[in-house]
Amino acid sequence: MKQETTTQNSKVHFISLGCPKNLVDSEIMAGTLMKDGYNVVGEAEEADTVIVNTCGFIEDSKKESIQRILEMSALKQEGKVKKVVVAGCLTQRYKDELVEGLPEADLFVGSGEFQNIAKILRNSDAGDTKKTFFNLPTYLQQEETPRVNSQPGHRAYLKISEGCMKRCAFCAIPLIRGNLQSRTIEAVVAEAKLLVAGGVKEVIIISHDFTDYGWDLRRKDPTRKDSPVELLKALDQVEGLQWIRLMYLYPDGITPEMVQVIKNSKKIVKYFDMPLQHVNDEVLKKMNRKMTRGEIETALQAIRENIPDAVIRTQFIVGFPGETAEQFEELLGFIAEQQFDRVGCFKYSPEENTAGGRMEDQIDEETKQYRHDAVMEIQQNISREKHRDFVGKTIEVLVEGFSEETDLLLQGRFWGQAPDIDGVVLINDGEAKTGDMVKVHITDSMEYDLLGAIVEE
Template structure:
């Protein structure tokens, strides 16, 4: 009888894709897959180890499944992903309930790892570069959209970030392998593909000697049944004119750019080992909006970085007010061990960090409320994602919204849409950053 394996995948979409590849490897090796890790023989926690809150979520999930193991409901408990890679020595010591700890380099050999776990405690940490960049996937997203990872690792070395330490250097996939996977996903029903990497804008620099994201986008836009192509995690330094022209000209590319800027103070950005300042970043946002009319700009910011003064924070708050980002997330700085920023003087009090993040988000909610009101009276295209039984209406996403991080469009419809159908919705009102309307 086949061993039943289930997974809980935490953290970012990049880790989600890794988890999908792990599950496909296990299925191909003859394991039976369970949608619910709590009902499996072997429960795998594909962890995030990026910041403190994500690490805590991973630990909580491990402890919850450890309780089920103690009760005899699952037989073995395995930890993979970023937390396993980052804290390889500590996990089994601190969490003795765990039966296997595998670094990201073991992903390509996960079936043998699980078989070993069935016999005795096993840990395995091959070189990070052994992690497969592509392969079969057991999709965890609905068939109508999928993430497409175009590169792994990072060379940017931001002082607050542990990703290069966890994931290794930047490694691009070939255009051929990406296109092949994209075509298969579209044939499987994907209307939207979302390109992801730690830094998508540096795609190809290692393989082709130049920034090649624009060329890749042009190539993917030729896939016939593909409707939307979305790009996440663009680094501001590597936004080229060629990329902006491509995004403006290609109809299939949604006019949405995710640029994690992190801050606007030149002093703080320099301490983060990032380039630019308020003036240069404001100019870049203006340039993007000029080249791509009606673009949705999304960013993420960090408050409370070591040495951030009230003046630095005020500069950031004014930048947010001036630029009027359509979408924005703000997080309090997380002091991560073994990163250069963790050793900096003038660490900021937790309450101050969190309060500053709250102030930025309060201001952003007001901006988004006003932007939402501007949509009232318009007809917009919406990708249908489900039916809300409480609100008794359908919901989906517009081109302005990425899955799980942005808002929703709720709509009533006389003719029932199917999941994944693109419909036109007339917007009647905007409430709390979500839109409400009627299918045309």
């Protein structure tokens, strides 16, 4: 995060790990600290305090979090920073172990206390010796909550809820983030308008499950109308907003009405991020996914029949306890049959205090790796063929700036590409500024990226 202020107070640097939901928490902490007079800087070596907002979702995320904490602790030992704060999901989940195992860190702030970061840091700077701050994760972002958008100015994440009401056997999120808490439609729309006023053209709606949005509000007050469909209708009316992108739609919550709202909207991009995790009925049952293959296929058919050009992104888990070779082959066949636009694949990671982690029939790492590679090989071929279909077409692209590979190319995304997780459109001819919407004629394609030139309208 590279937002800076000119105050003379202590300088703070953020390292935000994990998902966009965690990133929004970092943005809220940054906004809270800036409101309190702190200066948020872009480099750790410039800071007095470094805050590592950790991820505790899967094993690789935990390792990355620990590594970054140790790196920042080394800077502290070298005298380059004064204080290291460990915050976020890993802190919440392993509070006792982290406090004992990382004596180098100065403060530990769980996901139930991050909203109080300014008070915590201010008191610590004033000499308070309290080191740990943990509470139940019941905080819900309010309209007046200060927040600094760390994304390029034309886009922003918009978090609509906290926690999750699902209890998937592989997932520790409810243990870390608690039960579902939805923001009201009024609060979400108010923030969307504020973001647009600041120059945002694309909002990316994030939660742990978009399709459960509002269930808790309606349960408490049956007169409330907060629901995924009503939220989409309200956001669709926000003037100045050009793209509304939905992330994480659980398949059993994709209703015919929702599909029609998305189909008829000029702002909601026809992009369905729908993590399926598996397709074999027995594996889905063990995962506690509450769906069958038939129901998944019905949801996919409803999308494709109504929105033929919809981009569908999904994720699968391979190597879940007890997954047989035959069940895995069924998954491969399903991927080949469905021809998804985007597929992410994760090797199952047994997590403490989850149903999956307690299962006895765990699968060895070599088998997991083989299955992961087999899924990605099939998907690479599918993606390559799908991208070839773009060659010769002209598409609308949101310019993101120079390419990450070379300053000789511009880089952007068309509506079927989400930032950070999908490919990009590389632009080798024409001029545009970051945040511009331009027409690009596609001249070449790769497995994940497209290449083309800006054309005048």
